[in-house]
Amino acid sequence: MRHKYKQEPDFSLKLIDAAILRGADEAEVFLKQTESLSIEAKNGEAETIESSNTFGYCLRVIKDRRLGFSYSTVASDFEKVAANAVSASEYTEQDHNLGFPLPSDISKVTIYDKNIENMDKETAIRHALSLEHYAMSEDSRIKKLRNPSVTFTVSSTHIANSKGINSSYPSTGCYAQLMAIAEENGSSQMGWEYEGSRFLSEISCERVGRTAARRALQLLGAEKTTSFKGSVILDNSVACDFLGILSAALSAESVQKKKSLLADKIGMKVLNERLSMIDTGLIDGKLGSKPFDDEGVAVKLKSPVENGILKFFIHNTYTAKKSGTASTGNALRGGFHGMPSVGPTNLYLEPISKAYSRPFDELVGSVDRGIYVTETMGMHTANPISGEFSIGVSGLLINAGKPGPPVKELVISGNITDLFRNISLVGADLRFYGNIGSSSLLIENFDISG
8 A cells, every 4th residue: 555645736726717617606626535455354364355546526516506516536527527517506406505615724633654554465464364363362162253354544635615725634544343253052142343543553453353252252141131220331332322323413414404303402401411522633543533624624622512511513614604603624525426414523422520430340330230231232223313212232230339140132222312411420441433432331220121
């Protein structure tokens, strides 16, 4: 992966000029180049090796307050792209909220690792094989693995518009994941683990492999149990799943489309008052970090929820204008063939004081009767508009402050906002899964159905 990505300011300005010459009032170019190498291991060999090098760009134009859009993967098609975008604007409705942002002061953040740039195929294969090795060597009861894989990416992002934005940044990424399957006495359990970062040094294939194996092993022999009322400790991976649903509700786009469970809750309590919610694109090495969002607006550190109170929603340029406010730097694109939506950068929960954070062992020690939830089933069925959920869970029973036997096929139900309002303590184990981060969470007085 030694390809060096060059910046494309001249190309972008040429495309903008072509759109303006064809009658556009405003124009914006988003360009993305990505080189990727993925390896999947099986039985001590690289079973799958996939490499790709993609290039693409899109053009948004505004003409007579109408939006036009076009994209291509061929640089020489730029005049055709300009013509198609301007032509497309004739078929859309007028919208007075349309507009592209002005330049803003951009902060620096470190999201590029030359060790990933210089990654060769042989080294990548060794990483994948070590992932498989450490998972299988953890215990003889680990019988199978699914998708023990590593991925390395090098990307370049460029954004320019007719209002003066003309900025680029390079970035890297590395990811390791697998599913381990443990078997004993007719019982079979699975354990999944994942790590991702902009920096190679922050990823440990040994840690990922062994952790996945241990997650599977600790659930061996899991049995059903009767219903009870007690405390629930959500593993930080499970907490991130719940937080991901809540984070989607922070989007002003979801609010404006009446698809947010947090609509009309500005100034209201949506978390326990001991917690705040932070969103920032300025943490070195995190996957959601970048100097500016996908419209070229500078990202920043902000707290949509402070001391449990919802203060504001996150915006891109369009939703901000529609709400009469400013973009929060949260424009997000799924790729060059789509228009920007709204999403978090790196979003995580943070206790307002260290007094509300405890080492994980102390969280467990504080529980008289409860369950440590390590796996969920049916999280996708949670209603993102009402917040209602009813999901299957597995984990370890906790009795008198000590982890007990594994249990399965329990059900926890409720409302996501109630769940977050009832958090009493958080673990000192903040962990990011992708761009969402959380510590383990302790929630008391929960109905647990067997």
